[in-house]
Amino acid sequence: MPIAPSYPGVYIEEIPSGVRTITGVATSITAFIGRAERGPVNEPTTITSFGDYERTFGGLNLLSTMSYAVRDFYQNGGSQAIIVRIIRNGSTARFSLPVEAGSPPATSPPSGNLIIDAASAGAWGRNLTVIVDYNTADPTAASSPPPPPNPELFNFIVRETVGTTIRQEEKFLLVSMNASSPRFLPRVLEKSSLLLRVPKVNGVFQFPVDGDGDGLRPLVTGSPATPTQGSDGVDITATELTGSANDKTGIFALDKADLFNLLCIPPAVRDGDVDASVLQAAAAYCTKRRAMLIVDPPIDWGRRAETAAANARAGLGDLNLSGTIARNAALYFPRVVQADPLRDRQNDVFVPCGIIAGVMARTDVQRGVWKAPAGQDAALNGIQGLQVNLTDDENGILNPLGINCLRSFPIIGRVVWGARTLRGADQLADEYKYVPVRRTALFIEESLYRGTQWVVFEPNDEPLWAQIRLNVGAFMQNLFRQGAFQGKTPREAYFVKCDKETTTQNDINLGIVNVLVGFAPLKPAEFVIIKIQQIAGQIEA
Secondary structure, eight states: OOOOOOSSSOOOOOOOOOOOOOOOOOSOOEEEEEOOSSSOBSOOEEESSHHHHHHHHOSOBTTBHHHHHHHHHHHTTOOOEEEEEOOSSOBOOEEEEEEEEOSSOOSSOOOSEEEEEESSSSGGGGGEEEEEEOOOSOTTOSSSSOOOOOTTEEEEEEEEEETTEEEEEEEEEEEESOTTSTTBHHHHHHHHOSSEEOOEETTEEOOOOOTTSSOEEEOOOSSOBOOBOOBOOSOOOHHHHHOOTTTTOGGGGGGGSSOOSEEEOOOSSTTOOOOHHHHHHHHHHHHHHTOEEEEOOOGGGGSSGGGHHHHHHHHGGGGOOOSGGGGGEEEEESOEEEEEGGGTTEEEEEOSHHHHHHHHHHHHHHTOTTSOSOSTTOBOTTOSEESSOOOHHHHHHHGGGTEEEEEEETTTEEEEEOOBOTTOOTTTOOTTOBHHHHHHHHHHHHHHHHHTGGGTTSOOSHHHHHHHHHHHHHHHHHHHHTTOBSSSSHHHHEEEEOSTTTSOHHHHHTTOOOOEEEEOBOOOOOOOOOOOOOOOOOOOO
């Protein structure tokens, strides 16, 4: 704040520089939507490894094509993912434990049972067992004999057993059913357990109450308690995948996520396809969220090698991904062949979306978002082959339509061999024909959107415009130095304009400041033409 001099001497005042550094956002956070063995439903959950996925969503599952796509993502260089689990007509496993009053006996006995649910819906909850014991006395107590155990306390153990193997075990010692206790069981399960929850109604735990408030103890006699119910439901459909914007389900569950850059929607069943209506809704949603949709090809396109290219060419229109939303979608063909560890490593056909997302993430780290995720370095890891091996001529039929091909070459191996959006058909001549150009634009848009929030409500005049030019220009200059743009000089590579020409007096009166940012994108060398000429003999003219 300004200093008011009051005595002779030296005064120090710090003046703000106006530098507000704009940080580039992440470029390869991948959202997956589909079926999983377990985990929260319609709640976007961030993971950073396939181990995280296994702990929260159960790992590979024959009914979950999404689980294989997530595995492929991490095998090919992915780092951060957002998982949205979808379920249809599933149910949650439930324990119903009778209770008794603590000591001294209550004047009015408790009614009802203690209801405890599995942490999420699915048949996995049927593998849970609960054990309660009352060994709460301290064996190391100095007094002799040791003090008797507290009648309100007990130990609560839950195990998930698959076959004869204990997959997970959680122990909660010295817990109580007294709501005033710091070890109140429903609260302990809510905060610490990955396996169980006590249900709530209107945010309040539902549990039996002792008549005199002395606490309750769940009774489990004989063998460990086992649950009832618990079902995976039936195959999800286009309705569940699309979801509801009002309820934030399906695709729109990602409204609860801060940022994602890539979206993968594997088919509901392994040999099935994603409905065209889901892809259209997803492409529109990605346009709104400044993200890219990775589209898997229908399985019928590659069933017969001799007609694969013709089937893809004829079937592209059936997806109905057209218009400007197609700029935010890219299709990769064909599907891939992988060994399935859940079927004795027999080869089967899988969608490539997870692999492609991983390749994009790996390329972003190694070269930058402006580098096309294709070429000799864009290897497809973890696959045994392709559903169909395309020839150069077949590739030449599909590439001008905006269909990116996965190819197999001697020595090089299996690689991504295309980098076009679904607006990449030659006939459309779209400015966002290429995937790296579109992703670079989305990266800049999102970074500037987040990095200029401080401008709101600032005085709209030349000092503000100068600060905007300074900070946005510094961000663009940093990208230029990393090789993100064409041109040998910053003037050739980008410009930032914010002055009285972009923001008129009428704009100022309306509370608007206009910032114009332009850049010269790098476009991939899609076609390399080498011209060779013989040198004529030593002819003297």
